[in-house]
Amino acid sequence: MTESLRTCYVYLNQTSRSFAAVIQALDGELRHAVCIFYLVLRALDTVEDDMTIPLDRKVPLLQDFHSFLYQPEWRFTGSQEKDRQVLEDFPTISVEFRNLGQEYQDVIVDICRRMGVGMAEFLEKKVGSMTEWDKYCHYVAGLVGVGLSQLFSASQLEEPEVGGDTELANSMGLFLQKTNIIRDYLEDQQQSRAFWPQEAWSKFSSGLEDFAEPQHLSSGLACLNLLVTDALRHVPDVISYLSRLRNQSVFNFCAIPQVMAIATLSACYNNPMVFQGVVKIRKGQAVTLMMQATNMGAVKSIIAQYSQEMVPKVCVSDPSCERTLHMLALIRERSLCGDSHTHTHTHHLSPVYLSAAMLLAALSWQYLSATATATATTTPPGTTDMQGH
Structure with missing residues (x-):
C-alpha cells in the first residue's frame, strides 16, 4: 500500500466514523475504490456545507469539482468545516483516484460531476414539491x-x-x-436549514418552524407521518436490490445501513420527540442489527419486524392513515414472500465473516459509547445515531 493510500484510509476513519469499518471490510480492490469514492464525495460535500464560501465562488467549485480529480496540484484551503483536511490535502486523494482502474475512475468522475451540478442547483432554492424532494435526495444520496x-x-x-x-x-x-431528513428536523431548524418539502408541511402549517411549538404538535405529527409514509415506498426496492447481491462483503456493506434506517424510521413514526430532541435507536439495538444483517432472510425479518411495529401507532384520524397502512401491508408481503435470490445469503457464515461481524460490532460499540456522553444533553441515555456521520 502506498503512503498516500494509507493517508486516505486515515482520512476515511476520521470522516466516516463507524462506517469506515464497513468500507474496510469490502473485498479486494473494491475496498480502495469505495474508499476513494467516499473521500471525493466527502470533499465535495464539505464545499457544499461550508456557509462561509460565497455563492459566486461555491457554485463554480461544485460544478467543476469533478475536473479537479485530474489536476494533481489542486487543493482548497479556504474552508472552515471540520472535515476540511480532505480539501486541503486533496492531491493525496486525487493521486489515488488516478491510480484506480479506468473502470472505477469513470464511475467516480461521472457521479461527482452529476452530484456537483445538482448541489449547485439547490444552493439557492428550497425543496418545494415532493417531486423536488425526490430530486434533491437523488442528487445527494441516490x-x-x-x-x-x-x-x-x-x-x-x-x-x-x-x-x-x-x-x-x-x-x-x-x-x-429521507430517513435522515425526517429524523433531523429539529437539528436542521436550529441551524436554519430546511429539507422537509413545502408541499408537505404547507398542508398543515404556515411555517415549517411551527412544528417545534407544542400547540402545533398535532399538525407536526400529521406532516411527519406523511413523510415517513413517503419514505416507506422505497422499501420494496430496497428488498429487491439486496436480494440481487452475491458477495458477502458487499451485502453487509449495503444491508447494515438499510436495517438501521428502517429501525430509525419506525422510531420516528408518530413520535413527538422528532420535534423536541433527537430520535435515536438504542446502542445495543444498533449492534444487534449489525450482527444480524448478514443474510437476506434475516434482513427481511428485520424489515418486517420494524414495519409492523408502526401498525399499532397508525391513528385512523391521521390524514395519511390509509396510505400508510397500504405501504406497511405491501412491505409485509414483500418481506414474507419467497425470493429466488434469497438462498444465496442463507448459508451459515464462515468463521472469517463471524469474526468480521464481531469486529464491526466492537468498533461500532466503541464509537456509540464515545458519542453517548456528547449527546446526553439532548437525548435519553442508551440511544445512538443511525449513521456514523
Missing part, C-alpha cells in the same frame, strides 16, 4: 447508491444488473436520505 452499484459491478464481485438498474440503486440512497 447518486451515491448508483455510483456504488456501478463500482460493485465494475469489480466483478456483483453481476452487471446491479450497476445497471439505476432505479433500485437510487431507491437505496433515497430511503437513507
